[in-house]
Amino acid sequence: MTGTATGTAKAGSPLRIGNASGFYGDRFDAMREMLTGGDLDVLTGDYLAELTMLILARDRLKNPDAGYARTFLRQLEECLGLAHERGVRIVSNAGGLNPAGLADAVRKLAAEIGVPVRVAHVEGDDLTAAHPGALAAHAYLGGFGIAACLREGADVVVTGRVTDAALVTGPAAARFGWTPDDHDELAGAVIAGHVLECGTQATGGNYSFFRDGDVRHPGFPLAEIHADGSSVITKHPGTGGFVDTGTVTAQLLYETGGARYAGPDVTARLDTVRLTRDGTDRVRIDGVRGEAPPPVLKAGLNRLGGFRNEVVFVLTGLDIEAKAELVRAQMGEALAKSPPAEVRWDLVRTDRPDAGTEETASALLRLVVRDADEAKVGRALSGAAIELALASYPGFHVLSPPGKGSPYGVFEAAYVPQDAVDHTAVLHDGRRIPVPPPADTAPLTDVPEPPLPEPLPAGPTRRAPLGVVAGARSGDKGGNANVGVWAVSDPAWRWLAHHLTAERFRELIPEAAGLPVTRHVLPNLRALNFVVEGILGAGVAAQHRFDPQAKALGEWLRSRHLDIPEVLL
Known part of the structure; x- marks a missing residue:
């Protein structure tokens, strides 16, 4: 497989990076759509989220060889040959909690289907051993481990917990020869990566003004990244959805905080981003300034928080508030016998007066309980709810039979020094390349509020x-x-x-x-x-x-x- 991520493309041409997944469970056919829909140099896939890490951790408890996104491997069964034919390199965080295991699985698959690819992976994010009681504890690594893999000729790179934007900064750093001191260039790539990371959220998906285009089947986005860090966000011709300054703005604001958008490679200044239309379904991003990254890495800790159970009572017709009060009192007596640590009631008034259907005449009363002791939220609660079936408000029924309770997870953020992780690129031939932390760092501080525009004149x-x-x-x-x-x-x-x-x-x-x-x-x-x-x-x-x-x-x-x-x- 030959690619352009390490500089074999025509001098001066942009690096075309596409995205084929915004989460574990995204559209399965997206990888094929992106490989066949137009030219690409690199195809990325983001499979990880806070909840996904917990899901993968529970998978690994059942099977130590698990812990990665199995969907990615199934997609490669169909698409690895396509990527090889088109010279497209694949970079994904689908390795989850077990990037080495996924890399081995990709090599086995490639041998079975006869596609000669070099598979590398990135490791060093796993901090679970240092956090007793955590099911999974992982630092968010940057893109230079990915860059090292690509520079050494990898065709497929799988990682564990890297930042979502690292899937873009890594290939861009490899292609353009950026170093950790190239803050503005890296910041531009971080912003492009942030736009791409959630897939079709950049092409009209989940967009406030979705009626501005046809979003029934939005295409996945791609970025044309230039050597100075500027980029153009677009999509393959003929695909659904649309790209405009609004769709890009919406994604830029997603899951961010202040003007400083910090990451392990660079702190990007969101307040310097300039968006301009560059033609149909094309938005240019430039002007992005970068600063030294913080001296610490964010780490995500997932642990078992306890057990929860839920009952949803359906209240129909007249006297909704009185019916809710009755069932609260009746369940309160049962809960008092062995009180759970947390009891929450929510009355959702979905009912309408003089409704034309029973459903629109009904409100929902939701009871949620939590406790570290599974017994306090299990059968005793479910039994108490069911025992009211003939002894409570008129029209008593519930949305679904109460269960025995289920475990729930808790996410915590922690911070570790940049040099506390062994960020390592593991190449296709087994060589291990250490990735040093950035020499230049700066503590994260707030940006003073900028001047506000002139207010509108008073009027009606x-x-x-x-x-x-x-x-x-x-x-x-x-x-x-x-x-x-x-x-x-x-x-x-x-x-x-x-x-x-x-x-x-x-x-x-x-x-x-x-x-x-x-x-x-x-x-x-x-x-x-x-x-x-x-x-x-x-x-x-x-x-x-x-x-x-x-x-x-x-x-x-x-x-x-x-x-x-x-x-x-």
Whole structure:
């Protein structure tokens, strides 16, 4: 297999990096679509998330040889030959908790199907032994281990826990000869990698203004990266979805915090990003400035948090509140006999008066219990709920039979010195190349808030949803959530920057009322980014709230009504 990641492409030509996976479970056919849809130099796949690491850890408990994304191997059965024919190199973090095991499995597969490829892997992220009680503890590595593998001729590189953007910075550093001191160039690649990492979220998927294009089957994105770190985000011709400054802005704001976007290779300045349209389905990213990375690496720790159980009672017709009060009292007596550590009730008013169907006449009363002792959330709870079947509110039934309870996970972030990991590129011939930590680092500090634009002149307002003048995208980082909000026009930005304060955010999102909320201002993107601490409890695996990853928190915010200047409407 020949590729262009190590500099064999025509001088001055961009490096074309595509993405074929945004998570473990993404569209299976995407790898084939990306290999056959147009020219590529490198194809990446992101399979890891906080929850995925816990899933893989539980797989490894059952089978020590497991711990990697098996879907990736099945995709290669169909596509490794295609990649070889087209000279496309493949870089993926599908190795999960066992990159060496996946690399061996890829070599075995390649031999079976007769495709001559050189397979390398990156290791050093696994810190589990240093964290007793953790099912998995892994540092987020950067891209220079990937770069070392590609420079030494690897055709397929699999990694464990690297940053999502490292799948792009690694090939770019290999192709253009960047060193750890090339902060601006690396930062540009980090931004391109952040846009690509969630796949079709950059091409109209999960997009506030999805009606602007046909997103029934969005194509996966690719980036044309240049030697100076600038890039163009696009997609293969003829594929679905669309790429514009809005889709790219939405993804740039996803799961970020302030103006400094820190990683193991570089700290990218989000407040320097410039987006310009470069033709149909093409958005240019340039102007990105980089700074030395922090002296520490983030590490994700996953452990068993305890056990949980859930019962959803269906309340239909009249007297919804009284029916809910009755069942709470009845279940309270049962719970008092052996109280779980956490008991949570939520009444979801999905009912309507004079409804035309039974379903739309019904509300849902959700009971969730958690405890370290499985017995306190198991059959005793389920039995108490079922025993009410003929002895509670009229029309009693539940959405599904209560179970015996199930384990849940807890995610914690920790930080270790850059030199505390043995970042290593393991080549196809068994050679091991150590990847040293960056010599230049800088502690992460906040950027002072930039000047706000001139406010709009006073004028008449009208009550309307925020989403009329702004888009949003939200996501999770451990127990915190972020909500990025961007204005659709310069006048809307002048209003949004002054009106949507952290205090107003808490008013619109009552769940955040008692929590720390930090607002970050990004004028280049006409955007505000809100970080809400603790709203997700102990992370997605703990299922703390109805939307455990805060995926729809931004859309809830857009649906809230404010007094918006009529000139914007």
